[in-house]
Amino acid sequence: MVGLSAKAHSLQRELSKIALTTDSSNANGSNFILKETISSLLHHPKYYLYGYSSVKRCKTTEDAEQCFKQLSKEERLNFDVESLVNINNTKRHRAIVPKADKVNKDCIVVTVLVAARGGTHNLPTIRTSEDVKEALQSLTKICSSQIKAVEVLWSPQDETDSLSVEELLENYPQLRRI
Numbered sequence: 637m638v639g640l641s642a643k644a645h646s647l648q649r650e651l652s653k654i655a656l657t658t659d660s661s662n663a664n665g666s667n668f669i670l671k672e673t674i675s676s677l678l679h680h681p682k683y684y685l686y687g688y689s690s691v692k693r694c695k696t697t698e699d700a701e702q703c704f705k706q707l708s709k710e711e712r713l714n715f716d717v718e719s720l721v722n723i724n725n726t727k728r729h730r731a732i733v734p735k736a737d738k739v740n741k742d743c744i745v746v747t748v749l750v751a752a753r754g755g756t757h758n759l760p761t762i763r764t765s766e767d768v769k770e771a772l773q774s775l776t777k778i779c780s781s782q783i784k785a786v787e788v789l790w791s792p793q794d795e796t797d798s799l800s801v802e803e804l805l806e807n808y809p810q811l812r813r814i
Contacts, residue, residue, distance in 0.1 A: 638677060638768055639686030639811050642742045642798035647683075649795045650676040651746070651788060666786040673748060673788045674772045681769060685743065686804065686811035687762030689771045704751045704785055711747050711789045714807040741798040744790060745808055751785035752778050764814050 640647065654672045659665040692707075694700040757778060759771045791807075792798060805811065 637688045637745065637747045637808065637811060638684060639743055639745045639804050639808065640680060641683040641685055642744050644680045644683035644744065645795040645798075647676055647680050647746070648744060648790060648793065651790050652793065652795075655788070663780065663783065667780045667783060669788060670748070670750065670783065670786045671776060673746075674776050677746060677748075677772055678769060681765050684765040684768050684814055686745075686808075687765075687768045687771075687814050688808070688810045688812060689759035689762050689767075690810075691757055691759055700751055700784070704749065704787075707749055708787050708789075711749070715789075715791050715793075741800045741803075743799045743801055743804045744792065745799065745804060745811070746788065746790040748772075748775065749785075749787040749789070750775055750778065750783060753782045753784060754779075762812060762814060768814065 651673065654669055654676070658669050658672075660669060692703055694703050757774070759774055760767045762768055762771060799807075
């Protein structure tokens, strides 16, 4: 999870393009989403403000599926509006009118959830922007055959909207300043 300056609004546009143009119903599409999202994030390091990474290990496939669904649900609860969705290539896009109050709203957040087979996947604790880069690059090293699910969530989704630092930290308390 990366909290960025809203000056990286082009990232919101890039993520929307990835979501709207990719077939997410198969493994190739999921891998493409992961690689393109990470590439986009890696092109915006000067905007990294906050970060967090974690790895959850599960004993069974059923436990992993349940954990992934739960994490996704928890992330979605932080959204005021989900204006763009692409799940199994079923796409829903609706226009929204961002709130007029832009005072002190200068953050966006991107969460990348990956479900992968194998117990050797590790991510660094995020303390610096270099740690963010290392965590993102670690995700690109997961063998595509091991990836079982990918979900990319960002808020706000509209490139003309942003979050205040207070909103960011209230909704994402695990984020740490870098």
